[in-house]
Amino acid sequence: MKALLLTNEYPPHVYGGAGVHVDYLSRALATIIDVEVRCFGEQEHHAERLQVRGYGTNDAVFAATPRELRGALQALDRCVGFAATPIDADVVHCHTWYTCFAGVVAKLAYGTPLVVTTHSLEPLRQWKREQLGRGYDLAAWLERGALQMADRIIAVSGAMREDIERLFAVEPRRIVVVHNGVDPDAYRRVTTQTALHRYGIDAQRPYVLFVGRITRQKGILHLVRAIDHLTPGVQVVLCAGAPDTDEIARATEAAVQAVQRRRGGVVWIAEMVDRHTAVELYSHAAVFCCPSVYEPFGIINLEAMACEVPVVASAVGGIPEVVRHGDTGLLVELDALGDSGEPRDAERFARALAAALNQLLGDAEMRRRMGAAGRARVLREFAWGTVARRVVGLYDDVVREAGGRK
Secondary structure, eight states, X not given: OEEEEEESOBTTBOOSHHHHHHHHHHHHHTTTSEEEEEEESSOEEEOSSXXXXXXXXXGGGGTTSOHHHHHHHHHHHHHHHHHHSOOOOSEEEXXXXXXXXXXXXXXXXXXXXXXXXXXXXXXXXTTHHHHHTTHHHHHHHHHHHHHHHOSEEEESSHHHHHHHHHHSOOOGGGEEEOOOOBOTTTSOOOOOOHHHHHHTOOTTSOEEEEEEESSGGGTHHHHHHHGXXXXXXXXXXXXXXXXXXXXXXHHHHHHHHHHHHHSSOEEEEOSOOOHHHHHHHHXXXXXXXXXXXXXXXXXXXXXXXXXXXXXXXXXXXXXXXXXXXXXXXXXXXXXXXXXXXXXXXXXXXXXXXXXXXXXXXXXXHHHHHHHHHHHHHHHHHOBHHHHHHHHHHHHHHHHHHTTSOO
């Protein structure tokens, strides 16, 4: 068995959960089958069962392309490169809309069965139009076409499966739920404090931690609004970079600076940190906060749980399948979203976040118990080896239905 994984993100160019997913999944799959990865970039890696090749694009061709369209059209350019290189895999596995065109071409031109993992769904990310303009419509069209043609669709949560059935004309039997995973050896509690010293975090005072991109989806501005309602003396560490747009970058900077003027202990790490730094930040946090307004799964919560940190998260998408309310953390209900994809009552949501955070901050024993339960849940249900075995089983089914291996 050989699988070809197509992805935008792959190390060292990883900025979101999809990139983390493909990184760990490809390595876990390579312990069972042969794996080839084609990605955006200049990567080149050859191991016994894992081959990685990055594909660039001719920037001169897109010099005059409107900024909002450039990303989508460059993705199509790379997809042509993916498909132009001969494909000898038994199955092609696409990740994110960026690679969907190549997956469809592979199915049509090479007769290779197509699997698509949905890390998010474009119809539920209306705010992406701010970043992509009409490129958003192109991305949504590419995603829809690939899902309709895929032999199997992997939904990363049961909630996402329901969304796919509701939004797309696909047979329910072709949708399979396979949760994301986390590496419990890479993400585990450590005692070192190098990152805390580097960023001026007081190790003697509890802190709430946020880790994620600056995007409306991740809800960072809702957490910033909640800071004024937190217990006095508590620190807040916002490890947030890679803004989607200049607009949200400016809004986040203004909001953080304003709250910093009102109270001390608000630390903004305006970059996407490496894994070792993230593990240190998780390990010493009192509580991790995930205030997302849309989250198909939320690998970030698994990372925190693996480091024995209790989680306060919004009860949206696949998060309740990861964070068990009252066991590994607390879930906060999110009011109905408006047309913009934001909560209709943002202040109410911010206060609810603060109330849940304060409940945990005031009970050290509850934090210890939830942290231990989170680690145990990760070990029991979310290791990448378990995920890889399920995916290989799905590949076997797809290849068998298509008439066998090449």
